[in-house]
Amino acid sequence: MQVFTKILLAVIMFFFISGCGMMETTETDKIVDCKENFNDALDAFEESRSKVNEKITKAFEIQPLLSQENPDVVEISRTWEINWKRIREKFEDMIIDFRNVNKVAETYFTELNRISVGIENTDMRNNDMMKNKQMKEYWMESYESAAKEIEDFNKILTEGDDYSKVFQTASVRSEIE
16 A cells, blocks of 8 residues: 555656646746747748858859859859759748748737736836837837848849849850850
8 A cells, every 4th residue: 555655646746746737827928928939930030031141142152163264154054043943942931931020020019018008007007018119119120121131132032043044045155156
């Protein structure tokens, strides 16, 4: 009987310590989850943005090869086309991450304001709402800056598409010469 009691006590302690998934979810937990989702979305976008920037920079390293005597234009064209296609795919991933950040940000700021509106004390509520407003204004500046960067990337991608066509026509001309 003593072994059974020890086992039962160990099981009860395990459930008590681990909570066995029975912890009550609080408002704090919900808003912290919103904040973590926001941070995760920002991190995903930043990683995508960084990859696109890195791949674009690397792709343009091919240009010095063109100034060599008798460059292999066909190989340069193939390499550029393959790399540029990958860059376009990464850019599309970045756009998806950017849209997700915006969606998650809206949820985050909606939750902040939902909680702040519930503050009964007018001075405290106004102070809290002002902090939310300032934070959202800062976020909107960052968002607009990221949108401008995406616009700039898009211009670079269009230029890269043009390079691809120039390389293709140059490779065809080099075959005839």
